[in-house]
Amino acid sequence: MSDRKKTTPLEILESKKRVNVCAPMVRYSKLPFRELVRKYNTDIVYTPMILADVFKNSEFARSSDFSTNYQDDPVVVQFAANKGADLADAAELVSPYAGGIDINCGCPQKWAYQEKIGAYLMQDPENVRDMIRTVKGRVNIPCSIKIRVHDNLQTTYEFVKRAEAVGVDFLTVHGRTRLQKNTEPVNFEGIKLVKESINVPVIANGSIFSLKDADEMYEKTGVDGVMSARGMLQNPALFAGHETTPWECIEEYVRLALGYGTNSFIFHHHLMFMFEDVMSNAERKTFNTLSSIPAILDHLEEHWGFDSSKE
Numbered sequence: 001m002s003d004r005k006k007t008t009p010l011e012i013l014e015s016k017k018r019v020n021v022c023a024p025m026v027r028y029s030k031l032p033f034r035e036l037v038r039k040y041n042t043d044i045v046y047t048p049m050i051l052a053d054v055f056k057n058s059e060f061a062r063s064s065d066f067s068t069n070y071q072d073d074p075v076v077v078q079f080a081a082n083k084g085a086d087l088a089d090a091a092e093l094v095s096p097y098a099g100g101i102d103i104n105c106g107c108p109q110k111w112a113y114q115e116k117i118g119a120y121l122m123q124d125p126e127n128v129r130d131m132i133r134t135v136k137g138r139v140n141i142p143c144s145i146k147i148r149v150h151d152n153l154q155t156t157y158e159f160v161k162r163a164e165a166v167g168v169d170f171l172t173v174h175g176r177t178r179l180q181k182n183t184e185p186v187n188f189e190g191i192k193l194v195k196e197s198i199n200v201p202v203i204a205n206g207s208i209f210s211l212k213d214a215d216e217m218y219e220k221t222g223v224d225g226v227m228s229a230r231g232m233l234q235n236p237a238l239f240a241g242h243e244t245t246p247w248e249c250i251e252e253y254v255r256l257a258l259g260y261g262t263n264s265f266i267f268h269h270h271l272m273f274m275f276e277d278v279m280s281n282a283e284r285k286t287f288n289t290l291s292s293i294p295a296i297l298d299h300l301e302e303h304w305g306f307d308s309s310k311e
């Protein structure tokens with residue numbers, strides 16, 4: 001792919017009200033899924049989190065962690081890093097093909113915390129500030145951060161003010177702390193505080209499963225966009241107003257995934273998520289036991305009328 005200029009997320013955030021965003025999701029927000037959600041009114045899509053140091057050092061990681069094409073636009077490449085130099089090296093490698101670079105400050109997993117990446121960074125604002133500064137000095141595309149709220153919202157206020165002061169271009173805030181489960185309520189007050197404290201665009205994240213949830217988020221926080229993760233896995237068409245995944249969307253996913261190539265585990269998982277509200281319990285039980293792509297396709301042909309000969 002040549003370095004044809006990609007749309008930046010900032011251009012979208014500055015030109016459109018209520019921007020629909022698909023979250024970074026390890027294993028899942030890969031090229032076929034990104035293309036799928038774009039067909040259903042999603043404006044900006046993130047790659048899964050990529051480890052910046054591994055990416056810059058390993059040819060294998062570079063070919064397996066990030067693939068893109070002209071239609072994959074605008075795409076934000078999300079990195080996990082704790083050193084400005086690693087982040088900037090990795091960002092430089094993807095910058096001809098990306099609309100923006102995002103720093104993951106929200107991953108709550110224990111291994112990430114021990115590596116001092118992800119949500120660990122919420123207690124290390126100086127490092128985040130240095131990384132933003134370094135990456136902005138090296139690449140000419142927007143740099144954003146994806147953060148969580150703190151127990152004490154004053155700390156969140158100070159954190160985002162610092163990021164803004166070194167030129168972060170926009171940010172996403174997940175309205176939960178590192179230790180909160182995804183089932184716990186979203187802290188609308190924390191998200192609103194972030195939006196009101198800084199002058200760059202703010203995207204809100206946390207339990208957006210429908211357009212109604214998105215409306216509630218806009219009304220309660222005044223943000224510029226909303227980001228969904230689990231909602232998009234269950235229903236990639238949610239931003240187009242579908243309450244459950246339409247069959248055409250499932251068919252489209254199968255064609256995209258097979259066209260681009262996928263592993264059977266991820267393929268099966270995506271379909272299990274999409275079928276969650278569509279299949280009966282009994283149907284789901286059978287579907288969940290399928291383990292190979294041919295077995296899944298046979299099942300779709302037999303029970304759902306999927307036509308694998310159709311382009």
Ligand SMILES: Cc1cc2nc3c(=O)[nH]c(=O)nc-3n(C[C@H](O)[C@H](O)[C@H](O)COP(=O)(O)O)c2cc1C
Nearest residue numbers: 023024025026048049104174206207208228229230
């Ligand atoms: C399967 C899965 C993978 C995720 N991977 C990432 C990731 O790579 N980077 C990231 O910042 N957050 C990741 N997250 C967190 C989501 O982006 C999001 O912040 C969180 O799920 C809350 O949003 P939701 O309530 O819409 O699910 C992941 C979440 C899920 C469910």
